Amino acid sequence: MRQLVQMFAAVFIVAFGLMYATSLLNSSQGYSGGNTLTIYNWGDYIDPDLLAEFEEESGVKVIYQTFDSNEAMMTKIEQGGTTFDISVPSEYAISKMKEENLLLPIDHSKLPNLKHIDERFMNLSFDPDNEYSVPYFWGTVGIVYNPDLLEGEAPTSWNDLWDPSLRNNILLVDGAREVIGFGLNSLRYSLNDTNEDHLQEAKRKLDALTPNVKAIVGDEIKMLLANEEAAVGVVWSGDASEIMTENEKLDYVVPEEGSNLWFDNMVIPKTARNIEGAYAFMNFMLEPEHAARNAEYVGYSTPNKEALALLPEDISGDTRFYPSPELTEKLEVYDNLGKKMLAHYNELFLEFKMHRK
Numbered sequence: 001m002r003q004l005v006q007m008f009a010a011v012f013i014v015a016f017g018l019m020y021a022t023s024l025l026n027s028s029q030g031y032s033g034g035n036t037l038t039i040y041n042w043g044d045y046i047d048p049d050l051l052a053e054f055e056e057e058s059g060v061k062v063i064y065q066t067f068d069s070n071e072a073m074m075t076k077i078e079q080g081g082t083t084f085d086i087s088v089p090s091e092y093a094i095s096k097m098k099e100e101n102l103l104l105p106i107d108h109s110k111l112p113n114l115k116h117i118d119e120r121f122m123n124l125s126f127d128p129d130n131e132y133s134v135p136y137f138w139g140t141v142g143i144v145y146n147p148d149l150l151e152g153e154a155p156t157s158w159n160d161l162w163d164p165s166l167r168n169n170i171l172l173v174d175g176a177r178e179v180i181g182f183g184l185n186s187l188r189y190s191l192n193d194t195n196e197d198h199l200q201e202a203k204r205k206l207d208a209l210t211p212n213v214k215a216i217v218g219d220e221i222k223m224l225l226a227n228e229e230a231a232v233g234v235v236w237s238g239d240a241s242e243i244m245t246e247n248e249k250l251d252y253v254v255p256e257e258g259s260n261l262w263f264d265n266m267v268i269p270k271t272a273r274n275i276e277g278a279y280a281f282m283n284f285m286l287e288p289e290h291a292a293r294n295a296e297y298v299g300y301s302t303p304n305k306e307a308l309a310l311l312p313e314d315i316s317g318d319t320r321f322y323p324s325p326e327l328t329e330k331l332e333v334y335d336n337l338g339k340k341m342l343a344h345y346n347e348l349f350l351e352f353k354m355h356r357k
């Protein structure tokens with residue numbers, strides 16, 4: 001009898017251990033199901049208190065994973081083996097994911113809070129009628145700078161980055177479209193240019209920027225710039241806003257040649273397991289009070305007009321981060337350049353990074 005009890009105990013311990021190990025593995029690899037919701041978002045892109053509140057309100061457990069580029073996110077979802085319920089790609093990535101049949105259509109009747117989104121951010125060309133995506137944040141790419149660390153004037157042009165006085169004093173966002181894009185813009189080419197001569201010219205020009213580039217970094221760019229480790233950074237607008245909250249000396253400019261206007265939207269990948277949970281989460285994030293808190297916490301610009309009205313005037317009225325429609329019309333949105341050309345942009349960016357070593 002004692003032997004039997006010991007055997008049962010051993011089987012129970014092994015089975016329990018296996019279940020626990022599987023659940024750990026699943027949560028680390030993006031598997032969801034049951035009463036869990038797996039969210040795959042950019043790093044530093046949500047107020048953690050909102051996640052906790054969503055869990056409490058809905059009874060759904062959130063498994064949260066992050067990525068640092070559209071390319072990394074798409075590769076992971078394309079490879080399969082994950083069951084992310086929500087992700088947050090940018091516009092050209094949404095267009096590519098649609099093309100590759102990776103997304104589920106959005107049922108608008110399940111999102112009553114979608115009505116709070118400003119019309120200006122709905123029905124954009126990368127996703128007509130918002131068939132597959134729901135606005136989350138938007139912004140620009142520009143230059144954040146510290147006047148105290150500059151020898152010359154404040155930058156106004158992409159070409160100011162090549163000034164010899166900025167030697168080893170520039171940090172760049174680790175993004176292929178952003179870096180190749182400003183290389184092209186500095187030559188007055190479109191940041192969607194696919195002409196090989198223009199791309200090679202931009203690459204050579206970027207290589208010549210190398211002595212001024214201190215580092216190409218991810219989310220730590222905010223801490224480095226706020227701590228005055230470099231005079232200048234090429235960043236997404238929301239990061240600039242957060243940096244400037246930390247260090248009020250800094251300022252942000254969208255260069256005169258033009259730049260990128262981007263949109264990050266929530267999507268439901270086709271392999272989602274908890275579709276009802278995904279709608280509940282999107283609706284929760286679209287609630288004006290939640291969207292306003294999220295915008296204030298992460299520093300990015302909300303497309304939610306009711307949320308905007310709840311934000312303090314020093315945020316909602318700051319035209320550096322809420323530029324007018326007249327200004328944004330002059331900026332360019334990244335096009336889905338197709339699989340081959342997007343891979344080519346990535347290669348050029350990698351070669352630029354290698355050139356620095």
Ligand code: SPD
Nearest residue numbers: 042043044045090236262
């Ligand atoms: N740390 C959050 C960064 C999110 C930035 N998304 C911008 C995408 C531009 N294509």
